Amino acid sequence: MGRSPCCEKVGLKKGPWTPEEDQKLLAYIEQHGHGSWRALPAKAGLQRCGKSCRLRWINYLRPDIKRGKFSLQEEQTIIQLHALLGNRWSAIATHLPKRTDNEIKNYWNTHLKKRLTKMGIDPVTHKPKTNALGSAIGQTRDSANLSHMAQWESARLEAEARLVRESKVLLVTNPPSQDHHQLSGGQIPNKATVLAASRPQCLDVLKAWQGVVSGMFGIARDLESPTSTLTFPENNNMLAISNLGFNENFVGNNSLQASCFEKSNQMQGLKEKIILDDHEMTTDQDGAIWFQESSFRTSAHENNIEGLSEDDVMLVCESGDGGGHHHQQQSSSSMDGEDQNSYINNGAYNANFEDNKNYWNSILNLVNASATWSPVF
DNA sequence: AACGATTACAACCGCTCCGCC
DNA sequence: TGGCGGAGCGGTTGTAATCGT
Numbered sequence: 001m002g003r004s005p006c007c008e009k010v011g012l013k014k015g016p017w018t019p020e021e022d023q024k025l026l027a028y029i030e031q032h033g034h035g036s037w038r039a040l041p042a043k044a045g046l047q048r049c050g051k052s053c054r055l056r057w058i059n060y061l062r063p064d065i066k067r068g069k070f071s072l073q074e075e076q077t078i079i080q081l082h083a084l085l086g087n088r089w090s091a092i093a094t095h096l097p098k099r100t101d102n103e104i105k106n107y108w109n110t111h112l113k114k115r116l117t118k119m120g121i122d123p124v125t126h127k128p129k130t131n132a133l134g135s136a137i138g139q140t141r142d143s144a145n146l147s148h149m150a151q152w153e154s155a156r157l158e159a160e161a162r163l164v165r166e167s168k169v170l171l172v173t174n175p176p177s178q179d180h181h182q183l184s185g186g187q188i189p190n191k192a193t194v195l196a197a198s199r200p201q202c203l204d205v206l207k208a209w210q211g212v213v214s215g216m217f218g219i220a221r222d223l224e225s226p227t228s229t230l231t232f233p234e235n236n237n238m239l240a241i242s243n244l245g246f247n248e249n250f251v252g253n254n255s256l257q258a259s260c261f262e263k264s265n266q267m268q269g270l271k272e273k274i275i276l277d278d279h280e281m282t283t284d285q286d287g288a289i290w291f292q293e294s295s296f297r298t299s300a301h302e303n304n305i306e307g308l309s310e311d312d313v314m315l316v317c318e319s320g321d322g323g324g325h326h327h328q329q330q331s332s333s334s335m336d337g338e339d340q341n342s343y344i345n346n347g348a349y350n351a352n353f354e355d356n357k358n359y360w361n362s363i364l365n366l367v368n369a370s371a372t373w374s375p376v377f
Numbered sequence: 378a379a380c381g382a383t384t385a386c387a388a389c390c391g392c393t394c395c396g397c398c
Numbered sequence: 399t400g401g402c403g404g405a406g407c408g409g410t411t412g413t414a415a416t417c418g419t
Contacts, residue, residue, distance in 0.1 A: 014388080014389075015387095015388075015389095015412080015413085016387070016388075016412095016413080016414090017387085017388085036404075037404075037405075038403085038404070038405095049389090050404090051389085051390090051405090052388075052389075054405075054406085055387085055388065055389080056387090056388080058406095059387075059388085060387075060388095087408065087409085088407085088408085089407075089408065090406075090407060090408085101406095101407075101408085102386085102387080102388090102407095102408095103386085103387095105408075105409085106385070106386050106387080107385090107386090109385095109386095109409095110384065110385055110386075111385090
């Protein structure tokens, strides 16, 4: 015996929404909040399934969504994030303020996927379909590096999601004020709106990415306030994510940090430790934040990231001047301090990204150029 | 002008996750 | 601890609009 359907199908309207239905839904949510989606249609006088109401609200009626043509910047963001995250549209949407996952998904399927295909790039792997842009060895390393980045970004997003859920609880306990009118009518904000509200400018993944393709290679060290850099050591026995800019730009630039900051807005300058779920986070006197995050270790283990044992993983968030210099600190790996320093300082660990950098520059250049002259566009 | 093909996107469907009891 | 229900996610479909012949 299967579970009961989410709603009684008989007698319920399907298909496009009429302006009258939109108005009813909008008016009800603005007045009462959505509450239980299942119960909403009856209360709002709609002959619709609750699921349909939720979708209509989230993808179309919500006041804090942007509609219309995607900008070139947004297109690049989607392409880059898709390379990192795959078809995780909701995760991608969290980095595109005011865009819905459905809209991004549709835009990818109808525009960007075809565009990449016509450019000779596999939209699934984001690799050229021929060897024209690199050797087989280079592409293997591209693939491995992309895979590593994607897996680690996934792990980071999971941690972020947990923090967001906590933020959600905080927001529910402290209902939005009139200042948060965009959250419209006391609705319980969803993940996307929480993220958008807490970090409207956040593109931390992209900044990490830009740090990879530009900053870390010394191409654009003057990039404005990079917030993250990723390093993937050749021998894979240490991974560090160094976040820069734990200062007044901190809240707006990094959601993970922002969420942590919300949890302990007095941590700066103090030696203190806070526990978030199963996250253990410690700050030192320099404002550096140290994570010993069991889920990251678990994720690394479960995802069988090459060469990374659970104990080898250390996630480091550290303060910085935001001016582009970055330095990794200790890890829990088997490396001793001297080895780590020499390893970190010799720059060899950057080499694997050279192919990625070239590859991505090629993609983005092609996209940019194509947008202006190609008949494809 | 008519008609078929293509495109764009809103909406649906089925599944998974997560919290509650 | 397992079952249940609500919510969310990603894949797919339906359909209106646009384009090409």
